[in-house]
Amino acid sequence: MLQHLDHLVSLGIDAIWISPWYPSPLHDGGYDVADYCDIDPRYGTLAQADTLIARAHDNGLRIIIDLVPNHCSIDHPLFRAALAAGPGSPERDLFIFRDGRGPDGDQPPNNWPAHFGGSAWQRVVGPDGMPEQWYLHLFAPEQPDWNWTNPAVPAFFDDVLRFWFDRDVDGFRIDVADSCAKDMALPDLPAGTGGDVAGETKYPGHPFFDRPELEAIHRRWRMVADEYADTPQGPRIFVSEAYLGPTHRLAAYTTEGRLHMTFNFDALLTEWSYASQRAMIEATLAGYGAVGAPSTWVLGNHDQPRVVSRYGRTATGALFTAEDGLGRRAAKGPDRDEDLALGRRRARAAALLELALPGGAYVYQGDELGLQEVDLPDEVLQDPIWERSGHTVKGRDGCRVPLPWSGDRPPYGFSPEDATSPPWLPQPDWADRTVAAQAGDPASFLTLYREALAIRHRHPALGDGTLRWSADAPAGVLAFDREPGFSCWVNFGPAPVALPAGVTVLLTSAPSVTGDLAPDQAVWFTY
Structure with missing residues (x-):
């Protein structure tokens, strides 16, 4: 990562979330942790991690790392x-x-x-x-669950937090933040809930999801973080990872004294439609506004098919209603009806929608390049879902393929020149999607993200704040205003629409600006 830090700086982000870098036998991509206070030698050393943290800080970037508190590795x-x-x-x-x-x-x-x-x-x-x-083991057999009712376990994790905070890490993403606590009577699940772990089965009183005992665990972590609030580096933060709905249940994790923010998976899983997107945005702003926490927006992550592929399918996601929210959708491989040109058009529009909304926004690595889900051959799959499903569900490897940096053939600059083996997953033909290929192209995904993030940083209407829905937008156009003088329009309708007269276009998701906003396109303008 050190050699590509300049890419992240030029992209215009504020922080880097690093998935588990701990020593691990990699039965689940590093989420089976064998040592919480070291770096896996395949990635580097503690000294190199210290250098990365320091250089990131020198460039105005914060470092967030994964905490995996529900389970560890059988090798721990x-x-x-x-x-x-x-x-x-x-x-x-x-x-x-x-x-x-x-x-x-x-x-x-x-x-x-x-x-x-x-x-x-x-x-x-x-x-x-x-x-x-x-x-x-709520996950793979190689991932035994900790017993959080034993006082030694929270004390152990206090030490883990302090170890990394003392090394100037800025915060943690809490893996599976809704499942550390269990009903230790270990009752059977009721008939009908079965093996489905979708959000809608996480009913109140569930024996291992969203237990009331979680609040004390979260508050204990927060107390450790708050010990560092007055250091020169400033406050340390926690980001919750949990698939949980409706919105108010997950928002409760960000009440005062608990975690600072959550990943908003409603934004990731909601279908590409006017009604669902608007309902999801309204529910998110209301739910987090009620507890005084920032909203967040997520289009992709390492557990779900890439946004370009999802949005290129007939079924782009789940219907969202404010009353019911939506549940988790299982990750899967590419659909046969996948239209990548359509998916990329929608993904570009979705990026402008995400970055115009109030609150924080997360960009999954490679989404800024417009990468698609990769249909990998069976023999290279590594996700435990593939084995545990009896080779019926491909799992998440298709969104975890290494990034293409440069060159016209694999490994596209990902591995060192003297590497003796290929990356852990094979790359497709991505010669036109490398960072080098897109850096000088004004119509590329990378250029769009760089320009959008630059505007987001400098425009006073963007970032934190509120929005007002535009009452006079054409039918099918999701439109909102943010003060001072900023508007975002996204055309979900079937036909082009004209922009208001006299506006100044700041950025459009289309490669070039035209007089009308075409279907599946977005625009930012000032008035």
């Missing part, structure tokens, strides 16, 4: 000690071990499903080679 020393110590030991109480059901204990302790398929319980074998207890 504390879990290895738990396996060796045996049933009833203090070491095992750091995790959630239970005897099995049935005469021989050969049935899982309850019917909880794992997120990646199958049971959430894995049976272990004792030193004598005989099966014994089961441990809980």
Whole structure:
């Protein structure tokens, strides 16, 4: 990342979120952490991480890293000690071990499903080679869940937070921020909730989602962060990652004294339509406004198909209603009806919509290049979803393909020139999508993002604040004003529409400005 820091600076962002860089056997892309206070040697060293943090700060960028508090790796020393110590030991109480059901204990302790398929319980074998207890893993079997009712676990994570805050990290993205706490009576899920982990199944009182005990955990983290508020670097922050609805439930995580903000996955999952987009925006602004927290906007991440591909499909997302919100949609590979030209047109418009809204905005790496979901061959897939689904769901690897930086063939400048092996996933023909190819092209995705972010930084109407819906916009046009003197229009209708007379166009999602706003295009203008 050090050699490409200039790309991030020229892009115009304010902070970098780095997905897990900890030592890990990589059973789930690094979210199986073997050591929370070190850097995986495949990525570098602690000294190099310190250099990155310092250089980022020198360039006005903040660094946010992942905290994975729900689970660790089977290779974590504390879990290895738990396996060796045996049933009833203090070491095992750091995790959630239970005897099995049935005469021989050969049935899982309850019917909880794992997120990646199958049971959430894995049976272990004792030193004598005989099966014994089961441990809980809400994700892959290689990711045992911590027992947050044991005081040693929150104390352990206090030390992890301080370790990285002392190294000048600016904050943490909290992985699965809604599932650390469990009902330790371990009741069965009611019939009908099954193995679906969609947002709509996270009912109030759920045994492992959005438990009331989470509030104390969040507030404890916040107290640690607040210890650093008066340092020269300034406040440290937390960003919640949780698929949870309706909006008011997730907004509660950002009440005073808890986490600072959340990823807004409603924005990512909502279909590309006037009605759903407007309802989602209104619900977001109202929900977070009610608790005094900033709204956030997200178009893509490492768990969902890339925005260019999603928006090029017949089904672009989920219907959003303010009353019900929407649930999580499972990641999947490319659809056969995918129209990348249409998807890129809509993705460009969506970028201007996202960056014009009040609050914070997140850009997933590669979306600024207009990258599409990659249809990878089965033999290279690494996502645990692929294995746990019995090779029926490809999972998330298609949005995790390494970025193309330069050149006309793989690895497109991603690997060092002396690299002896290719990147972890193969790249498609992206010669026209590299950073180098787009940097000097006024019609490119990269140029659009650079110009939009530059305007966002300098225009007094953008960033924090409020919006007012435009009452006189043509039918099918999502239009709002922000003071002073800024408007954003997005045409969801079937035909071009004329802009108001006398306005000054700041930026359009189309490669060139014309007199009318075409379907699936957006424009920023002043009046």
